[in-house]
Amino acid sequence: MAATQTDSEREMLATAQDLDMVVDLSKGELFCDPNFSPGEDILYDLSESTIIPEGVARIDKWLRLSEIHPNPQLFVDGIMAGDIVQGGLADCWFLGALMCIGTRMDLLKRIFQYCAPHRGEYRMRFFVNGAWKDVVIDDRLPCDAKGKPVFSRCADANEFWVSLIEKAYAKVHGTFQTLERGLMRDALVDLTGGVSDKIEVGTPGSTVANELWDTLVKDPASYSRLMGCVAFGDGNGEGELDNTGLLKFHAYGIMRTAVYNGERLIHLRNPWGSVEWNGAWSDGAPQWSVDAKVALDQTDADDGLFWMSFDDFCSHFDEIDIVKVFPEAKWTTQVQVGKWEGESAAGRFHYAPAPNPQFLLDVEQRGVAVVALRQKEARFTGDDKLENVHIGMHLMKAPTGARIIHFHEDECIINTDPWIDAREIAKFLVLEKGKYILAASTFAPGVESDYMVRVLLNHSKFSLTPAPSMEGSYVHLSASGSWAGASAAGCANTWHWIDNPQYVLELPASLQLSITLTQHAAPESRSHVNIYLLPSQDSADYTFNMTPVLEPGAWTDEGTICLRGRLDAGRYIIVPTTFQPDTAGSFTLDVYAYRSELPSPAGFAISLGTGNTGYTQIDGAWAPGCAGGCNNFESWTSNPKYNLTVGAGAGDSVYVTILLAQDSPASGLAVGFLITGQGEDEILGQTGNWSRGLFNTASFFLSPGVYTIYPTTFNPEEYSGFALRAYADPAAAVTLVRA
Missing domain, CATH: 2.60.120.380 (Jelly Rolls)
Structure with a gap:
């Protein structure tokens, strides 16, 4: 005879059915996760921490769900964004992302896989470094002296899905402490497998802000999206932002937008479940008429949910994190993974283009595409000392399908600028039929890291493969x-x-x-x-x-x-x-x-x-009595003079280049030189002009013999040191000596 199900079991089964989650109600030995057992080592990095984190310091014991509440349930009345209450970890970025998908049963299905509540065993999935990864945990949670969970929890005391998913996410990262501070868009990707992006907010009334509003209210037909934001403030520490009720460097979920009586409004939620915006359109603000409350389903409650005008939003937020989720029924994904190492870690294409990883993208018909490059995030290694590297990508048409040596900015369909240390960068574009080469690189050469390239199109007629070898091309x-x-x-x-x-x-x-x-x-x-x-x-x-x-x-x-x-x-x-x-x-x-x-x-x-390197050089100076100026002046023969000898064994004539460089070009003297026969005043050659540059040169075909060179300034009585060189084939045995 089958056992009678309790009310809590029926509640769980109902929600589990919506989630397509496997529920095992059998009883037996309680599951203890051997790879994430209670202790300091899963709370924070013992090797690096000399001070116990504030949230961790409140932990007094680890308790099973049944020890925390006599009637524990995974879900109470289903899953709602309002369930989430932040605890002793600064992981609002993760909870804000979780809050965004709290009403999206289609997305939650991917996360909740299996639960055995009577044995304390749960299995969840996250999109880790480009692939879905199953994570198994037990139900032991860190609690304070009163037996209350120290970290994030549900608003209902006997509901635990938030605490458990936070624990599973901490296991992925190695410790709970690793969850402190991050980007909401990264968490949204980990929860959905989507592609992340960020959008600049712009100042109130600006073109950028108006374009953002159009983006927010437009409902994309072929994909879904989740959004969050962070109030950055003036950058001076944490706390409240200008007495507005907003918290600096704190993540908020964007729940929806609306227009009421011509006023553009945006609905946000604080993962804390309290502490709200206190300006126009906040709870209890004079803008709320009875009709407005009915139209927007507004309730005055300290629940972390609040409305604000879009202009006020633009005044206090800098950018929006957005993750686009592409349904497999409408989109096809191709993935290539690898590692920048050795020669392939060649750096951005300003440095060395050829060795970087390149991929042939062959598109058989026009389509909407997403091209994304992702690096293996340091956070997932559990090593807080590691940092993300600056990454970028280039995409160019490649009719032959061969690797590209030269990526020219004016020819690139995708050209990363600026290079950023984000976990993932993505571009959304329309691709025409044809062959393309996609190259992925770090900014600096010699930086080794794992990477993943993802290309999504709204059809299946394309391929992404390693580009053919450059050998032969x-x-x-x-x-x-x-x-x-x-x-x-x-x-x-x-x-x-x-x-x-x-x-x-x-x-x-x-x-x-x-x-x-x-x-x-x-x-x-x-x-x-x-x-x-x-x-x-x-x-x-x-x-x-x-x-x-x-x-x-x-x-x-x-x-x-x-x-x-x-x-x-x-x-x-x-x-x-x-x-x-x-x-x-x-x-x-x-x-x-x-x-x-x-x-x-x-x-x-x-x-x-x-x-x-084949030259002879002599140094000299224009000084009083030997600074006669150029041949515009009769005194030009009083300049320093040097004999240039061209060897007799050099042939009929020798190509000789004379160079004159002044010691201090910053002085602005115009310099040049004249050539005569030895002991003669007849000028055989000279510089084309008297130059104020670094040096002046002229070249001549000279027959073997001796010549006299007069280095000069343009005007008499201008003084400076100089160097005089004569370049020629070494076989000409050219020499310079003071005459």
């Missing part, structure tokens, strides 16, 4: 070098930048390139580095022309920097440099180009230019 050239001695010349703030290593880049055709500079140093020893890509100087293996072909990026000490762009066929000079001079170190240059754009890989080359 691109040509990669590499060169190594170092900054040492004179070649550790620093940036173009001084004329010595020309002494940095210079590399010749030969392009046979117009090519889309990615040029990457990686310095070889430990993070704490890295220097700020950059890349100058400059035009070749008269086909020489070096250049003095600081006119970048591609604009250099920001100086960085992240270890790697990348320069990207399309170049015409021809010869270029790559100059890797540190920002500060006299900064020694070694580096590698990598150049990537698509094989399909090359007429012949053999015509694509990179080599170390030697021209900027």
Whole structure:
């Protein structure tokens, strides 16, 4: 004969039926969870805490539900948002999320899986790091000396679903203390498996605020959504915000919106179950007429529920957490998981694009899509010392389906900016039929972390797979070098930048390139580095022309920097440099180009230019009696003069470049030089103009012999030190001596 069910069992079975939850009413030995047993180690991190958390300090004993109340029930009158009362943990972000789904039986079904109330065993599910995870707990709860639960509870003393789900969520995170402080949108994702986002609130009456209102009142047809918000205030500690009844840094659930007599209103709830907004439209405010109370079902009670005008809401809240839940009947999800590690932890595409994880998204028909990137949250590891890293993603059309080397911001359909340390970032967009490449990365290179890529579409005709290997689809050239001695010349703030290593880049055709500079140093020893890509100087293996072909990026000490762009066929000079001079170190240059754009890989080359090292130099100064100015003045021959000898064994003529650099370009002197035959006044050559820049150069074809060079200022009696250099093929045996 079957046992007669009690009223509480019938109540549980009725709610369980709505939840599709398995209920086991058999009796037997009480279940004790061996992996989350009562004790300090599941309350807080003993290795880190020297002070017992305030809520934990109130714990006196651990009690079964039947020891807390003679008639314990999982649910009383079903599940309602008003059931939730916050306890001794600062986990309003989680309770606010729980409150948002408190009336959504379709979402709660995923959480409550199994219960055996007579044996104290419960099983729930959470969406942990991208997958649903079952969590089994017993019903022992931390209580105070009076036998009352210390942490969150239900408003009804004999209802316990809130306490149990909080305990199960704490088990996922390792300790109860780990639940202190978090983001409501993260908890909403863990409870629903949805995709999170945040929306800026905007100031009252602004376009941003009006667009937000339109979003709040619009009922999406193909998905459901849950929303919450946090009152941030002025950032000075916790407590009440400007005597409004709102609490700073406290999470609230958004229950609904309404318009009454033209006034836009929003309904919120405090997880505490008390402490409410006290301004216009609050409980008991003069705005409430009898008709208004009836229309909006308003009851004056200290239950944490309150209305406020939308303008007041915009004045006190900065952003809304929103999670969109996509029903499996209407949406298809594709997932890829992996880890940034080793070469694939290449950092944002400002640094090194090619090695980062990339995925081929093949869309067979136009559709609405959600593209999300999620990292493994540090909170789920149970290690409070870990922090989320800054993550981002790029999405570009890829007609061939091959991996992409160059992600150009103006061509990206998705281009993360700014990079944030959120657990998940997501973009909502319409995708046309076609092939796309999705790349996921951390902001900084060398940061290792697990990740998950999710793509949802409102149809099933698409696939998400790892992008094909780049091998065969691109040509990669590499060169190594170092900054040492004179070649550790620093940036173009001084004329010595020309002494940095210079590399010749030969392009046979117009090519889309990615040029990457990686310095070889430990993070704490890295220097700020950059890349100058400059035009070749008269086909020489070096250049003095600081006119970048591609604009250099920001100086960085992240270890790697990348320069990207399309170049015409021809010869270029790559100059890797540190920002500060006299900064020694070694580096590698990598150049990537698509094989399909090359007429012949053999015509694509990179080599170390030697021209900027084959020079002779002499130092001098313009001083009283030897500062005669340029050849506009008769005194020009009184300038310092130097003999330039071009070796007789150099052939019929030698290509010689003369460089004159003043010691203090900030003084603004215009400088140049003149060339004559030895002991002659006839000018054979000169600079094209007298320059106020870092230096002035001119190149000549000179026959073997001796010449005289006059470095000059434009005007007489202008004084400064200078350096004079002559560049030529070493075989020419060019020398400079004071005449």
